[in-house]
Amino acid sequence: MTAAALEISPRPMPESMLAALKARFGERCSTALAVREQHGRDESVFDVPPPEAVVFAQSNEDIAFVLTQAHEHRVPVIPYGAGSSLEGHLLAVQGGVSLDLSRMKEILRVNAEDLTVTVQAGVTRNQLNNELRHQGLFFPIDPGADASLGGMASTRASGTNAVRYGTMRENVLALTVVTPQGQLLHTGSRARKSSAGYDLTRLYVGSEGTLGVICEVTLRLYPLPEAVSAAVCFFPSIDAAVQTTIQIIQLGVPIARCELLDANTVRAVNAHDRLGLREAPMLLMEFHGTEASVAEQASLVQGIAREFGGEDFEWATTPEARTRLWTARHHAYLSALQTKPGCRCVTTDTCVPISRLAESIDESVKEADEAGLPYFLVGHVGDGNFHLGYLLDPAKPAERETAERLSQQMVARALKLEGTCTGEHGIGLHKQGFLLDEAGPAAVDLMRTLKAAMDPHDIMNPGKIFAAQ
Structure with missing residues (x-):
């Protein structure tokens, strides 16, 4: 779906529902235009009228109340995390309520001995890692923006560390979800694997808020590596940098991060963050492990890079220097x-x-x-x-x-080339036609069947991933 093809079909909210929300939430239910507009825009090019109301949830019971009301009155609900989506996920194309989970920021349980943590959906990745580093642990999924973990689960987020640690799909163990009918549902467990029935956790991970509201997430954790080193390497062309990357992966080097920036991006981050980097295609890499394994990985990758015209590595070994580089990368947009x-x-x-x-x-x-x-x-x-x-x-x-x-x-x-239309942005509004091209009509029809069975009144983030029929 392109911006020109977007259809807006609001479903007005009954006054009785708005009155019920205001009675329950008071100032946490806002109809102020500025608040609604803030929750009705993302980084996509779509211009859509804002939702009719914004509710700031603070508990699972708050979420259940909103969904019970919405189910009864057939009013859309759009879950809202940090607002960092890129494909129109949070836009109120059919009106309704934006349900803001950003105040649900409690880290509920850290099980360091099992390398797991359970958090409320509004906890952000930076908040979590700031808490975990005192215990020698970290959560590696890093999409760039300081996104909420509920939103990251909902969009099946990925990011700079995915080459070594995987995506949210591999790192979500269990969920607490509120269904469209307002029922609290638990999926999965803290065990590392299970063969018990349908994998409902994976069904919700990546569902983009169309099947229910994720309100708690249980995640895998990892020990902080003994040694971490970051390096930049400049290349004569984008192709040379990419060929280097292909060789690194095909040789099985356990590199933690391998990011490509073209000359345009390097020029932009230089101006924004005053880095003074050479304005040429660049790989920004990071190596995790023991001192010996990091040195071995770096030596091997340096040799591969030289084969394709790459220059000698420029190193950032202190936390401050690494943070400066990765902050600039995350500021690229x-x-x-x-x-x-x-x-x-x-x-x-x-x-x-x-x-x-x-x-x-x-x-x-x-x-x-x-x-x-x-x-x-x-x-x-x-x-x-x-x-x-x-x-x-x-x-x-x-x-x-x-x-x-x-x-x-x-x-x-x-x-x-047998790839996918989106590795991590998700479908949202923008890529619905591409999903049909990729998955085929039969698969998309099955998705519609699942959606209709779980959300018969189509109140959960309607109009996203695919249009109802």
């Missing part, structure tokens, strides 16, 4: 936006088998260069995932059309 004041960004991601990564990136960059639209490229290339952001003037429809065309060509190429 905002840094790029500042290179063209007033612009909007059509950003898309794909993921392909590692052996097809060079082909996918090279062709996408070639098309972007030929189109003449400013762009930036970053990628979690260690697992075949990369992002292109096209910067456009919102007052020029032709630029939006060009950006959408480039995005569509990039996704079509990924599917042709």
